[in-house]
Structure formats: C-alpha cells, structure tokens
Amino acid sequence: MKIATWNVNSLKVRQQHVMDWLQQSQVDVLCLQELKLPNEKFPCAEFEAAGFKCWFAGQKTYNGVGILVRKGIAVDETNIVRNIPGFEDPQQRVIAATVEDMRIVSAYFPNGQAVGSEKFAYKMRWLDALHDWLGAEMKIHPKLALLGDYNIAPDDRDVHDPKAWEGQNLVSPEERAHFVRLVELGLTDAFRQFEQPEKLFTWWDYRMLAFRRNAGLRIDHILLSAELAAKCSACEVDKVPRKWEQPSDHAPVVATIG
DNA sequence: ATGGCTAACGCGGTTAGA
Numbered sequence: 001m002k003i004a005t006w007n008v009n010s011l012k013v014r015q016q017h018v019m020d021w022l023q024q025s026q027v028d029v030l031c032l033q034e035l036k037l038p039n040e041k042f043p044c045a046e047f048e049a050a051g052f053k054c055w056f057a058g059q060k061t062y063n064g065v066g067i068l069v070r071k072g073i074a075v076d077e078t079n080i081v082r083n084i085p086g087f088e089d090p091q092q093r094v095i096a097a098t099v100e101d102m103r104i105v106s107a108y109f110p111n112g113q114a115v116g117s118e119k120f121a122y123k124m125r126w127l128d129a130l131h132d133w134l135g136a137e138m139k140i141h142p143k144l145a146l147l148g149d150y151n152i153a154p155d156d157r158d159v160h161d162p163k164a165w166e167g168q169n170l171v172s173p174e175e176r177a178h179f180v181r182l183v184e185l186g187l188t189d190a191f192r193q194f195e196q197p198e199k200l201f202t203w204w205d206y207r208m209l210a211f212r213r214n215a216g217l218r219i220d221h222i223l224l225s226a227e228l229a230a231k232c233s234a235c236e237v238d239k240v241p242r243k244w245e246q247p248s249d250h251a252p253v254v255a256t257i258g
Numbered sequence: 259a260t261g262g263c264t265a266a267c268g269c270g271g272t273t274a275g276a
Binding site: 009010012013034036060061062111112113149151168169170203205206207208209210217219246249 | 267273
C-alpha cells in the first residue's frame with residue numbers, strides 16, 4: 001500500500017498534474033492540500049473515472065483538503081471527520097478517513113506568516129488542538145498516519161540555509177517543539193526512518209529560481225504511529241512533478257506500507 | 259535588498275502563500 005501527500009496549490013490549476021501523477025506513481029491513497037476551491041467545484045467525476053474515490057473539505061479561494069483512495073480499497077464512510085473536532089474554525093484544514101485498518105489524516109497546517117504575528121498565534125492554537133485530538137484519535141485508531149503540509153521544517157537538515165532561516169517562521173523553536181510533541185504521541189517521521197540524500201526538500205519558492213538552486217525546505221511530512229512505522233518499507237520525495245510546466249511549489253511525498 | 263513568483267478574485271490591485 002502506497003500512501004502519499006501533496007500540496008497542489010489549487011486543484012483547479014493542478015488537476016491534470018494530479019491525474020498524471022496518480023498514473024505514474026501508482027499510489028493507493030493521496031492526501032491533497034490547498035485545493036483552493038469550494039466543494040461543488042471538486043472534480044470528483046474525473047477522479048472517479050480515473051479509478052479513485054474522493055472525500056474532501058473545501059472552501060472558496062483558500063485552504064481545502066482531500067483524500068483520494070483507489071477503488072477496491074475499503075473506506076469506512078461512517079467516520080469521515082472534517083476539521084478538528086471541538087476546534088471552531090472556518091478554515092478547512094483537516095479531513096480524516098479510515099482506509100482499511102488505517103486512520104488517514106490529511107492536514108494543511110497554518111502557515112503562520114511571521115513569528116509573533118496574529119497568524120502565528122493561530123498556528124500555535126491550531127497545533128495545540130491538533131495534538132490533543134490526535135492523542136485521542138490514536139487511542140481509537142492505533143494505526144494512524146498524519147500526512148500533509150506541516151509548514152514546519154523539523155530540523156536544520158530540512159533547511160537549505162539554516163543560518164539565514166534561523167528563528168524564522170517555519171523553523172522557529174516554538175514550531176519545532178510542536179512537531180516534537182506530535183512525535184511524542186508515538187509518531188515517527190517516515191522520511192527519517194530511511195537513508196536519504198542530503199538536502200532533499202519538499203517545497204521551493206516560486207521566486208529567485210529557488211528550485212534550480214535547490215533553495216528549499218522539507219515541510220511536507222508523513223508521520224506514522226508505531227504499528228505503521230514498523231511496516232513502512234520506504235519513504236520518498238518525488239521531485240519530478242516540481243519540474244513540470246506550471247507546477248505546484250510543493251513536491252509529493254510517498255510512503256510504502258508493507 | 260523582505261523583493262523576486264503564482265493563484266484567487268475580478269478586471270486593477272490586493273491578499274496570501276512559505
């Protein structure tokens with residue numbers, strides 16, 4: 001079973017990229033972020049025709065998350081969760097579904113804008129709420145995977161220029177402490193379970209020829225509970241779609257379970 | 259040098275991303 005996450009930065013613009021990548025990557029579950037479209041505009045019929053069922057929580061213009069699951073794989077329709085239960089939020093950033101025996105969570109963490117800003121304070125509140133909900137969720141679903149755009153680079157290895165970025169939004173100690181708290185729930189960073197090339201990132205700014213210079217950050221992650229981490233045999237970043245015409249600024253991340 | 263590019267909204271320039 002291959003599970004993946006991809007911030008597509010507008011599903012309207014990236015629909016064909018997602019279709020092409022589903023075909024090439026042969027993933028079974030794809031978590032999407034930054035759909036940037038309302039639910040009525042989600043191209044469900046097109047994904048259905050390509051052999052995938054879809055669940056999503058969209059909104060106009062911003063945010064929006066979804067989960068695509070290859071047909072033939074069992075999904076429990078009765079316990080889809082949208083947003084963090086108990087955390088009142090008009091921004092659509094979380095959707096969870098039970099796929100076979102795995103709890104799959106697709107999450108678009110707040111960006112935070114700048115340390116100390118109102119948006120950063122919202123990011124901290126959101127992270128607290130996510131942490132508490134996941135703690136409870138993992139008791140019900142021991143096989144849990146949290147996939148998404150975390151907007152946190154957990155380590156200096158995940159930053160192209162750690163000196164320039166020191167203390168900034170996305171790498172600040174406060175954000176990294178939240179990442180550690182998620183890990184301390186019993187989650188493992190699938191990417192770091194395996195030998196990886198140096199300076200492999202998942203996001204590169206559209207500006208400054210950042211992709212060509214590999215001036216990126218690793219901010220998209222797959223965290224696995226112990227039972228899933230034990231069965232995980234690979235985790236890779238696929239940089240190829242970032243090279244396509246009119247790409248998302250994020251690359252997909254894939255984990256192989258089993 | 260805090261910009262540089264891209265997308266949404268909507269039709270010009272603002273907001274947001276990371």
